[in-house]
Amino acid sequence: MPVGYLVTVLLFGACCLAALPRPRRISIKRYFLAVVINEIPHVAALLLLLSTALAWSQGDLAGPSGLILTSMAGIVLLGLAVLTRRGLHAAPTTDAVTREHGGIPRRDRVRRLLRPLLFPFPWRPRSVTRIGPLSYGEHKRQRLDVYRPKHPSAPGPVLVYFHGGGYFSGSNRREGRGLLHHLASRGWICISATYRLRPEAGFTDHLDDARAALRWAHEHAESYGGDPRLLVMAGSSAGAHLTSLCALTQDPAADPERPCVDAALCLYGYYGRYYGRDPDESPVSTPMSLDPGHAPPFFVVHGDHDSYAPVEDARALHRHLASRPENDAWYVELPGAQHGFDALSSWRTAATIDGIDAFLDRLGARGPTRTTR
Structure with missing residues (x-):
């Protein structure tokens, strides 16, 4: 399993989870997780796509673990698309x-x-x-x-x-x-x-x-x-x-x-x-x-x-x-x-x-x- 790619997917996923739902209370940690990706989700999406393409080209996403990671990346990309739409609004x-x-x-x-x-x-x-x-x-x-x-x-x-x-x-x-x-x-x-x-x-x-x-x-x-x-x-x-x-x-x-x-x-x-x-x-x-x-x-x-x-x-x-x-x-x-x-x-x-x-x-x-x- 490509550890670097896994860390990238998990990091962007955590930031999306912090940015997507409306906060119910004051949360400084959530602010620091969300503030950057919330404003430039298209940059994060580009980086994630490039990381995915690199991992596929090197054969790191072959097998069941690769399918799971690719599916996780797809879910994160959907979250980034939602953040992009909000920014454009x-x-x-x-x-x-x-x-x-x-x-x-x-x-x-x-x-x-x-x-x-x-x-x-x-x-x-x-x-x-x-x-x-x-x-x-x-x-x-x-x-x-x-x-x-x-x-x-x-x-x-x-x-x-x-x-x-x-x-x-x-x-x-x-x-x-x-x-x-x-x-x-x-x-x-x-x-x-x-x-x-x-x-x-x-x-x-x-x-x-x-x-x-x-x-x-x-x-x-x-x-x-x-x-x-x-x-x-x-x-x-x-x-x-x-x-x-x-x-x-x-x-x-x-x-x-x-x-x-x-x-x-x-x-x-x-x-x-x-x-x-x-x-x-x-x-x-x-x-x-x-x-x-x-x-x-x-x-x-x-x-x-x-x-x-x-x-x-x-x-x-x-x-x-x-x-x-x-x-x-x-x-x-x-x-x-x-x-x-x-x-x-x-x-x-x-x-x-x-x-x-x-x-x-x-x-x-x-x-x-x-x-x-």
Whole structure:
């Protein structure tokens, strides 16, 4: 029995089993098993087919054991086909939400279909340059990178992005790269920031760092070709938690010194209370306990197979935001998507970027939503 081929089949099979059914509870192990194969199942299928062809050509699959292994590989290929179909369904899902909000879906078929198929790995285009790390505070974690067009033609709007990692890990050069590169290639000035982490830092430290980075963007973006009159905050996982809190606690009339944003992008976020805090906490650490009356436009995207941050929380946040009819709250629920789906340039990443493009295009048409900085 070919041991190497058996290991390949079992490994891909285990990853498929982790990715196919919807999770019933939070499972970090399941997340790590599923996240890669869930986004590039076609690559796994190609590798499995090549391994099978090699094993057959060398005579390793002759006899009853070979038939059993080949049958197992066929079952795994069917699972990979299901994962591929789910990934391709992200685009029509995002398009439907865009139309629901009066937007126009983008039709960049190369980026939407072919690039994830042929090269599903994030890379920075030559038209975009990265500057950093730059300091927005004295701590070693208070650092940020600026992504900008290499040859800007005019001042561009500003996006400030915060990474995930459960507030105890993470890097600003790991997540969100596809979004940052894409917007910078469109003329945006994108700032990707780190912040202090647990256990050294606590909830108010994270929130202070996020607001300090926003303040830095308001004060310094013009030096890098940005126009902070239109400033968007974005984040993934814990970064989305920070984003939702900052966006819902801005009230220029009550606190004109607090940095404000014109819109919020929340990707596969956690929206519950911070570690160990109770309903009597101060300040509030869950957006569900904050008044949505001062909410800027929100774009929330989450996977219905997220085994790290429950999709029910994202649905609850959307209901909370939409409880005010005047709020502009977009919610995209991607079928089959796991946590951290944008770590690769997958079909889901491309569809999400298309939806964000449409959301930001409408935001630009409306102009800034805040009355003061």
